[in-house]
Amino acid sequence: MTKATEQRHILIADDDPGIRGLLCEVFDEEGYLTEPAEHGGEVLAKMTKKHPYDLLIMDVRMPGQDGLTILEQLRKNGITTPVIMMTAHGTSSTAIRAIQIGAYDYVIKPFDVEEVTLVVKRLFDHQQLASKVRELEAKSFDPRDKMIGNSPAMQEIYKQIGRVAHTDATVLITGETGTGKEVLANLIHVNSARRNGPMVKVNCAALPESLLESELFGHEKGAFTGAVAQRKGRFELAHKGSIFLDEIGEMTLATQKKLLRILQEREFERVGGTTTVRVDVRVIAATNRDLEADVRAGTFREDLYYRLNVITLHLPALRQRIGDIPLLAEFFLDKYRYAPSSPPARISEDAMERLNNYDWPGNVRQLEHEIERAVILARGSVITSEHMSLVPSSRSALQVDIAARLREKSTLDELLADVERLALQEALVQHDDDIKVAARSLGLSEADFQKRQKKYSS
Numbered sequence: 001m002t003k004a005t006e007q008r009h010i011l012i013a014d015d016d017p018g019i020r021g022l023l024c025e026v027f028d029e030e031g032y033l034t035e036p037a038e039h040g041g042e043v044l045a046k047m048t049k050k051h052p053y054d055l056l057i058m059d060v061r062m063p064g065q066d067g068l069t070i071l072e073q074l075r076k077n078g079i080t081t082p083v084i085m086m087t088a089h090g091t092s093s094t095a096i097r098a099i100q101i102g103a104y105d106y107v108i109k110p111f112d113v114e115e116v117t118l119v120v121k122r123l124f125d126h127q128q129l130a131s132k133v134r135e136l137e138a139k140s141f142d143p144r145d146k147m148i149g150n151s152p153a154m155q156e157i158y159k160q161i162g163r164v165a166h167t168d169a170t171v172l173i174t175g176e177t178g179t180g181k182e183v184l185a186n187l188i189h190v191n192s193a194r195r196n197g198p199m200v201k202v203n204c205a206a207l208p209e210s211l212l213e214s215e216l217f218g219h220e221k222g223a224f225t226g227a228v229a230q231r232k233g234r235f236e237l238a239h240k241g242s243i244f245l246d247e248i249g250e251m252t253l254a255t256q257k258k259l260l261r262i263l264q265e266r267e268f269e270r271v272g273g274t275t276t277v278r279v280d281v282r283v284i285a286a287t288n289r290d291l292e293a294d295v296r297a298g299t300f301r302e303d304l305y306y307r308l309n310v311i312t313l314h315l316p317a318l319r320q321r322i323g324d325i326p327l328l329a330e331f332f333l334d335k336y337r338y339a340p341s342s343p344p345a346r347i348s349e350d351a352m353e354r355l356n357n358y359d360w361p362g363n364v365r366q367l368e369h370e371i372e373r374a375v376i377l378a379r380g381s382v383i384t385s386e387h388m389s390l391v392p393s394s395r396s397a398l399q400v401d402i403a404a405r406l407r408e409k410s411t412l413d414e415l416l417a418d419v420e421r422l423a424l425q426e427a428l429v430q431h432d433d434d435i436k437v438a439a440r441s442l443g444l445s446e447a448d449f450q451k452r453q454k455k456y457s458s
């Protein structure tokens, strides 16, 4: 954030009291906060990392350490404050040197005051522009706005975003935990006409009932003990933008009722208030619960469900789009570099096979954590299955469906063989691949265990 002009703090260092005083006076008048320093030692003492100032204007020639030495010392101390040097006429080599060691600009004495104020103004304008550019860059590269996946199911989601983003329709996003509901909500917002407005998030599960209401709708002064002033709620803060109601299935019936009114009429009263507040807000809600079942169970209002359900986007579980795993893995390898300058780690074939065969109960979030962890364990080099924490087969694969197998006319021997194979596998998983312990857990000798294992390895 760039500070407002009146808050900018300038340190002015010159041993000549005339110039020092003049500059302080001029910049004070321009609305800056100025402070004088008589010599280099004072500059070093005043300019610390804790208090770096916004600008230093410093004379080169000062008794004791000269300005250039002080500048060098400041940079060594890790202080990056811009510096404008003042040099005497005819010392271009000093001026060049000043720029080389990191001064922003210099002015040549004798100067008129206007020249100095111009340089200062230009500097702050530059800074503001640079921070704006950084802000924009950060926005366009925000990984939260990026959704990875080319599978037909995701293509369908992208199409739906294209159709609904620009409308003001309420959107309900469903999907298991970690499937990217928040990513999708962000994507809808940034692709809507409200993209320059606020995107306000509320996690309905994180707040107790009493707080949630005041958090959403705000409260008037004196509405309850501790309400010392009026406070705007998230709906008001989201005016002209979007509000993301996360984990909406966790709301109590009382709050659901208030929410219903907002969705219908776009108006509400603050807690403890009578004035009606109107807002222009697009609502995006998300849940990993089965709201229809909650409606049947009576814990979620049916009318609210239909209001939210205008457009429902359902994010598929990762195991339903395993074709996206390599793409996602690549994305996370790029995101979680071992060191900022290192190239992305690579994944061995066996490790990739592990990723592809896993059933991912935690979905993309789990994959993300798995990759982040594996990069560290592999020290940024090739990730093999040894660096993974995934249990190779899912629980569901450990079931032998006897009824189905009988219908398929499996023999008893075939069935028992499958049970045996799965038992050996599971014993290894439960005992960290320690054959001795795994064998013992099944009442077998180690040799017997290995013999049986061999039978199934071909």
Ligand SMILES: Nc1ncnc2c1ncn2[C@@H]1O[C@H](COP(=O)(O)OP(=O)(O)OP(=O)(O)O)[C@@H](O)[C@H]1O
Binding pocket: 143, 144, 146, 147, 148, 149, 175, 176, 177, 178, 179, 180, 181, 182, 183, 184, 287, 288, 331, 364, 365, 368
């Ligand atoms: N398609 C995707 N592409 C890239 N990253 C993704 C994708 N989906 C999810 N992620 C990442 O996975 C993590 C979890 O995503 P997100 O928070 O959106 O999940 P969620 O569905 O809201 O989960 P929960 O129900 O637990 O809140 C985030 O770090 C997010 O950036």
Ligand SMILES: [Mg+2]
Binding pocket: 181, 182, 246
């Ligand atoms: Mg979420």
